[in-house]
Amino acid sequence: MKKSNDFDNIIYKYYKENNQVPQKITEAIWDVELKSKKKKISYFTNVKKVAITIISIISITTGIVFAKDISEFIKSIFNDSEGVDTATRNGYVYTVPEKIYSESDNTKTSITDLLMDDYTLDLNMIALFEEDIDVTGIEKINIPDIIITDDMNNILFSMNDETIKKYCQEKNLDYNNINKINTAASIFIAKANLNNMAFTYNLSTSENKFPKSKKIYIKFNTIQLEGNEKKYTITGNWENSISVPEKFYNRKSILYNVINCNNKNVYTDSIKAEVYETGMKFEMYMYWGDYKTAIEEMEEIRNKSILDGQLIKQEESYVENEYGEKFYPSQSSDTDGGYGIGSDGILIKYETFNLTKFDATDKLKVVFKTINDEEIIIELAR
Amino acid sequence: MEELIKKIQKGDEVAFKQLTQSMEKDLYVIAKLRLKNDDDIKDAIQNTMISVYKNAKKIRNIKYFKTWMFRILINECNKIYNSNNRKNNILDKLKVNSTYNNYENSIQLIDDKLNFESIINQLNYDEKIIITLYYHSQFSCAEISKLLKININTVKSRLKRAKDKLKKQYGEVEIYEKK
Incomplete structure (x- = not known):
């Protein structure tokens, strides 16, 4: 072990040798518009950074009127x-x-x-x-x-x-x-x-x-x-x-936990399911597979049909309550649903369904249809 | 540096960018303690620059300029960190759980044991930032106290605790290497 009075020098040496600044940071210092507004930090803009390409990712549309x-x-x-x-x-x-x-x-x-x-x-x-x-x-x-x-x-x-x-x-x-x-x-x-x-x-x-x-x-x-x-x-x-x-x-939404999922590539710990008065928000992460293959596969099918060319088909996704009633994605605004796939092969899926607190039962079943017509079934309980 | 700061207070953008570049290593190392992604670091540094430039006139004692800029940087990094936190937690979990990454992770762990960076990374954020501000950016304990808005005695005790932890870990790694 080194003597303690040498230890300060070890730390100084470490920092001296490990302070390289990437070129993009130096460039950013010179490129910044100093009189502009600060960049907004948001969860979804950071999702974009994970991915090389984001398909159908949510758009946060502050102040834009449709x-x-x-x-x-x-x-x-x-x-x-x-x-x-x-x-x-x-x-x-x-x-x-x-x-x-x-x-x-x-x-x-x-x-x-x-x-x-x-x-x-x-x-x-x-x-x-x-x-x-x-x-x-x-x-x-x-x-x-x-x-x-x-x-x-x-x-x-x-x-x-x-x-x-x-x-x-x-x-x-x-x-x-x-x-x-x-x-x-x-x-x-x-x-x-x-x-x-x-x-x-x-x-x-x-x-x-x-x-x-x-x-x-x-x-x-x-x-x-x-x-x-x-x-x-x-x-x-x-x-x-x-x-x-x-x-x-005094509103309060209902959170659901995962009790079962038929697809081992879905990271069940990541699932967020929340039912509120006018809808249900759902978010999950899953390992999709090789990024390049996924993009190629998607592009090939997309050339024939845009709807079928989604890795997860929104139109065929739904949530079902214990009475067998099915509720489909709301698509009432641009911020309601979509997915993104990262270069690490991890797909992030988020959706807003038309199931409300007034339709919710103790157990729910979320079903997604993939590009290969496989069903991902996630069972939830309060 | 004082001349540059006076120019900045008069609105000289080039002077401000020159000054920032002279501190880029410090800014980068501090931001990296909180943020893993270079794009996030870039955003934090640029947001810091916008804030500092906009408010440069307000600073009366220019000897605190650097301390003030670092405090803004730390706040900007914290904002981005908090925003990313949920996603990062999930991704970290995925990496641990995923069978696809296990092999890669185990190799990485062995490699990590052999470098000092991994030892520093074992410190918590409060300890890491004090060690970095002290040894890398060479701020005094009094300056760190002002910058982080914590009592000077707390700075000293955290610095000592962090050093003790590093020493202990470093010793263990040396023994591990000898085996």
């Missing part, structure tokens, strides 16, 4: 997923008993319905415009400066950073440390007649859960309307708020 086909808007309250419909049918919805309007520039807005759980926030609103604005035939609505926040100053949704900065200034909050939920959103018009309009916001998150908010605030200054050869931009200052009912903020 157009939504309103032709399907028939009876459902929010025109969201089947899971949301199940929840609303079971009373998991709040309809405001007496509308409270925010009025500015002769235009009034109000919140009419709300649904909130860990991954979904749906809001119905109405707008009453002044008489010379006829919204009949209007097909598109855009509210570019909307900011949705809660009683704990969480940013639940906003499309641009300037709005958030303004909010932080008003509230005296540190912009760099504000909690902003990564939210994907869609907005659509449910009804447009004369000077009345009803519209809906569907917000969803995958990476972070929505907080247990007790009050939600909606603030905006611009409403853009378009359609039927008409175009309006209405400006004002609208501030709506809604108290969140206890059933929403």
Whole structure:
């Protein structure tokens, strides 16, 4: 053994000999845009780093609003997923008993319905415009400066950073440390007649859960309307708020454990299965096999049929409860499902199913169909 | 260095990049204690640079510039580490459980026993960072105390504990090599 007074030198020597910096780090120092915003650190961006290629990986779409086909808007309250419909049918919805309007520039807005759980926030609103604005035939609505926040100053949704900065200034909050939920959103018009309009916001998150908010605030200054050869931009200052009912903020999801799996390549310890009010999130890791072979196999089949060219076919995946009812992937937003395969041959599968807390039984069975038409069956229990 | 810092405070980007490059070995080694992946290290260093550059004017005593920058780096690394944590835990488990990697792992274990890096890696993070800041970046105990926001006596005791552990492990490896 070395003498202890030599030991400091051993440590110094070790560090002197082991401090090589990879070229890419040196380059990164010179390439960095110092006036840009900091890169967002998220779980899924890091998944991307594991893989050389990611197929159909989730997209975190902060602040981006998707157009939504309103032709399907028939009876459902929010025109969201089947899971949301199940929840609303079971009373998991709040309809405001007496509308409270925010009025500015002769235009009034109000919140009419709300649904909130860990991954979904749906809001119905109405707008009453002044008489010379006829919204009949209007097909598109855009509210570019909307900011949705809660009683704990969480940013639940906003499309641009300037709005958030303004909010932080008003509230005296540190912009760099504000909690902003990564939210994907869609907005659509449910009804447009004369000077009345009803519209809906569907917000969803995958990476972070929505907080247990007790009050939600909606603030905006611009409403853009378009359609039927008409175009309006209405400006004002609208501030709506809604108290969140206890059933929403006291929500609790159900976690399931694996009791059996028919495929030895699935790492059962990695499985995360969570049932909440409007859906079920599922995530698993498995060893797929040689990465190159998998990609080649996929490409070969994909040339014939894109749907069949998925390593795990989303359309044929489902979760089954103890009554034999099957619930399929929700696909209600871009953040709902997909998979990624890494160069190490490990496949990460995540999915949102339309099974809700209202359909859940003590045991569940998740079934995935692979590219080779093999079934991966995972049995779960509360 | 003081001249560079004054230029940085006036918004000189090149000066800031020069200064950062002069510290790149320290930054890299510290970040590597927390993060395994070079892409993550790159993100942590770049985010640190953006924060430091943006707030450079606010620092009054420029002799603490380096300490301050390292503190921001450590925070950035912790953010990425926490974000990766769940995934890494799962992947680590997979590596242990997977029959595909067992052979490779056992070879790696034997190799690891023979190098000092593996001995350092056996320390916990709190010990590793103190040892690295002290021996690699050559900060004093007082500076480390400021940087990590812990009491100077805690720094000294952790440094001693870490050294004792290293010495013990090093001795064991030497005996192992002689056999």
